[in-house]
Amino acid sequence: NAGVTQTPKFQVLKTGQSMTLQCAQDMxxxxxxxxxxxxxxxxxxxxxxxxxxxxxxxxxPNGYNVSRLNKREFSLRLESAAPSQxxxxxxxxxxxxxxYTFGSGTRLTVV
Amino acid sequence: xxxVGLHLPTLSxxxxxxxxxxxxxxxxxxxxxxxxxxxxxxxxQFIIDIRSNMDKRQGQRVTVLLNKTVKHxxxxxxxxxxxxxxxxxxxxxxxxxxxxxxxxxTFGQGTILTVHP
Numbered sequence: 388n389a390g391v392t393q394t395p396k397f398q399v400l401k402t403g404q405s406m407t408l409q410c411a412q413d414m415x416x417x418x419x420x421x422x423x424x425x426x427x428x429x430x431x432x433x434x435x436x437x438x439x440x441x442x443x444x445x446x447x448p449n450g451y452n453v454s455r456l457n458k459r460e461f462s463l464r465l466e467s468a469a470p471s472q473x474x475x476x477x478x479x480x481x482x483x484x485x486x487y488t489f490g491s492g493t494r495l496t497v498v
Numbered sequence: 499x500x501x502v503g504l505h506l507p508t509l510s511x512x513x514x515x516x517x518x519x520x521x522x523x524x525x526x527x528x529x530x531x532x533x534x535x536x537x538x539x540x541x542x543q544f545i546i547d548i549r550s551n552m553d554k555r556q557g558q559r560v561t562v563l564l565n566k567t568v569k570h571x572x573x574x575x576x577x578x579x580x581x582x583x584x585x586x587x588x589x590x591x592x593x594x595x596x597x598x599x600x601x602x603x604t605f606g607q608g609t610i611l612t613v614h615p
Contacts, residue, residue, distance in 0.1 A: 391541075420603075427507075429587050429605030430542070445602075477541050479603075487532075487603060489541030 410478030
C-alpha cells in the first residue's frame with residue numbers, strides 16, 4: 388500500500404551513540420517532515436524538506452541533522468544521542484498545501 | 499509565538515453518546531485546520547478539515563465547527579463508539595504570504611477520548 392514507511396520501529400541507544408532514522412514515501416510527494424512526540428504532547432517539527440535538495444529547521448532542531456537523499460527518502464540523524472531525545476519520531480510527507488500523510492513512528496529510548 | 503491548545507485533556511463518554519472535543523488557537527493567520535485521531539502505537543490519522551472561510555463542515559459522524567471570532571474550533575463525534583477511543587489533536591496551518599508554502603503544521607496538546615461500552 389502507498390504511504391510513508393519508517394525504520395526502525397523501535398530503538399534503544401546509549402547516551403552518546405549515533406543513529407539514523409529512515410523514512411521513505413512512495414506517493415511522489417515533494418515535501419517531507421520529521422516530528423517528535425513526547426508523552427502527552429502534540430507533534431513538534433524538527434526539520435523539514437520542502438523539495439528535493441532543500442532542508443530547513445523546524446521548531447526543535449538542536450541535536451539533529453537531516454538528509455533528503457532523493458525525492459522518496461528523508462533521513463534523520465542523531466550524532467550523539469541524549470536522554471532528552473527519548474521520544475516517538477514521526478515522518479510525514481505532503482502534497483499540495485494541506486495533504487499530510489504520517490508514518491507509524493519510531494519509538495526511541497536513550498539510556 | 500503561535501500555538502494551538504486544548505481546553506480538556508481527557509474526555510470519557512458512554513457508547514452511543516455524542517462527544518465534543520474543543521481546541522483554541524492563537525494565530526489569526528491560520529487558514530486551515532485539521533483534526534487528527536491517534537491510536538496507541540500509530541501515527542496521526544486525518545479525520546476532518548476545515549478552511550478559515552467556513553464555519554462548519556460535516557463528515558461521516560463527525561462535524562467540525564470553527565469560530566474565528568474567539569479563535570476556537572471543536573470536533574463533534576455523533577454516536578461515539580469504543581473504536582473512537584484515541585487521542586485527538588487539532589492542528590493548524592498558517593497562510594504563507596510569501597508564495598509557495600511548506601505548510602507548517604502546528605499541533606495542539608491532545609485530548610484523550612475514552613468510550614465506555
